[in-house]
Amino acid sequence: MTCDILAPMQPLREMTAAQARAVRYVLMDIDDTLTTEGKLPAESYAALWKLKEAGLTVVPITGRPAGWCDLIAREWPVDGVVGENGAFVFWEAEGKHMRSITHPTAVRNDAPALSRVLERALAEVPGCRIARDQFARLYDIAIDFAEEEPILPLSDALKIKAICDEEGVKAKVSSIHVNAWMGDYDKLTMSLHYLSERFGYDDARDRETVVFAGDSPNDEPMFAHFPRACGVANVTRYRDMMKRLPAFVASREGGAGFAEIAAAILEKRSL
Numbered sequence: 001m002t003c004d005i006l007a008p009m010q011p012l013r014e015m016t017a018a019q020a021r022a023v024r025y026v027l028m029d030i031d032d033t034l035t036t037e038g039k040l041p042a043e044s045y046a047a048l049w050k051l052k053e054a055g056l057t058v059v060p061i062t063g064r065p066a067g068w069c070d071l072i073a074r075e076w077p078v079d080g081v082v083g084e085n086g087a088f089v090f091w092e093a094e095g096k097h098m099r100s101i102t103h104p105t106a107v108r109n110d111a112p113a114l115s116r117v118l119e120r121a122l123a124e125v126p127g128c129r130i131a132r133d134q135f136a137r138l139y140d141i142a143i144d145f146a147e148e149e150p151i152l153p154l155s156d157a158l159k160i161k162a163i164c165d166e167e168g169v170k171a172k173v174s175s176i177h178v179n180a181w182m183g184d185y186d187k188l189t190m191s192l193h194y195l196s197e198r199f200g201y202d203d204a205r206d207r208e209t210v211v212f213a214g215d216s217p218n219d220e221p222m223f224a225h226f227p228r229a230c231g232v233a234n235v236t237r238y239r240d241m242m243k244r245l246p247a248f249v250a251s252r253e254g255g256a257g258f259a260e261i262a263a264a265i266l267e268k269r270s271l
Contacts, residue, residue, distance in 0.1 A: 009231060009249040012264050019228060020268035022209050025201070026051050027191060027222070028258060029214040030062040032175040033232050036254030038147070044255030045076075047262035052077040054266055057199060061187045063172070063179045063218055066090075067136025073098065080198070085172055085179050085218060086190035087139035091198070101197070103190055106139045107182035114141050117167050117180050121160045127152050128160060131177055140181035147176035154241070172218035173241070175234070179218065188221035213261050215254075217241050232257030 028034060034044045051058050060072060061082045069083035073090040080091030087106045093099045121128055121143050127150045131142035143160050145152040160178040164171035171180040195201035195210075212222040212229045216238050223229045224244035231246040234253040239245060250257035 009235075009245050010247060012230065012248045012250050012261060015228070015230075015248055015264060015268060017268045017271040019208070020265050020271075023056065023211050023228070023265055023269070024206070024209040025057045025059070025195060025199075025211070026262070026265065027059050027061050027210060027212040029216070029219050030060050030064055031215075032234055032254050033213055033215045033219075034060070034255055034258050036256065039255075041255035041259075043259040047259040049077045050266060051262050052079075054269070056265075057195075059191070059194070061086075061191055061212070061214075061219075061222065063140075063142070063174050063177060065133050065136035065142075066138045068133065070098065080194060082187060082190045082194060084137060084140045085181065086185040086187045087181065087183060089190055089194045101190075101194065103183055103185040103193075105183035105185060109137055109139055109141050109181070111182050113167050113169050113182065114180060117141065117164050117169050117171075118143065120163045120167070121178075124163065125152070125156050125159050128156065139183065140179050142177040142179050144177055154238075158241075173216065174218045175216045186221045187218065188225050191222070211261070211265060212246075213258055214246065220244050230261045232261070 058078045059080050063085045066083055069081045069090045072081045073092050080089050082089045088100055088102045090100045118141055129144050131144040145157045157173045157178050161171050161173055164180045169180045171178055192203055210226045212226045215232050215235045220242050223246045227247055229246035230248040232250050232253055250260040252260050
């Protein structure tokens with residue numbers, strides 16, 4: 001079961017109390033979902049705490065690098081973090097020991113095909129650049145088109161994605177980067193594996209207990225899979241680039257939109 005292709009997104013207020021009470025897991029993208037214009041607002045960080053304190057399992061699912069994910073797993077109120085678009089998951093176990101799972105097909109980011117992608121992108125798409133967080137990445141390369149200036153149009157991101165396709169490299173467009181990697185995984189693959197291995201999640205039984213919140217095309221596998229997926233309002237910018245959209249959409253963008261989603265879940269659970 002997946003969300004219908006191009007089915008209209010419902011306003012968040014249409015989520016029912018019964019649907020909210022069924023939620024056990026809240027997964028979310030980070031950039032432009034938890035954050036707003038590159039910053040983590042107090043209200044979205046507070047929303048993570050409220051979800052965690054309500055007894056829900058909270059897991060960010062991000063394209064950000066391993067170096068960031070180690071910090072997030074240690075210092076945020078979360079139950080783990082899936083990083084580099086599904087290459088791995090980190091979590092803090094008892095005794096503050098860090099644990100991880102790496103996807104068996106993940107390939108280190110010094111692979112020749114990834115080097116060719118980067119060389120071509122820099123030559124063929126003027127203004128794009130290697131992302132500043134590349135030093136902290138293990139398995140992918142991130143090509144920045146909108147995190148730092150100059151802000152390039154989405155059409156340039158699609159040119160970079162086309163280069164990846166031509167070189168036989170997997171790639172996804174986020175709100176800020178084009179991420180490219182070699183392994184056979186994505187955000188959804190590792191999310192399902194982690195929930196199953198650590199929390200006993202059964203996808204056939206438990207899919208409607210998951211809310212995923214996101215904003216852009218690299219979240220599309222999650223939107224397609226989870227019938228309670230939610231978008232922050234800025235997801236509408238990318239609707240022409242996606243075949244699968246979230247079931248619900250917030251009225252606000254970025255971190256304010258995520259706080260709205262969290263509040264809706266918690267308020268409706270109490271009805």
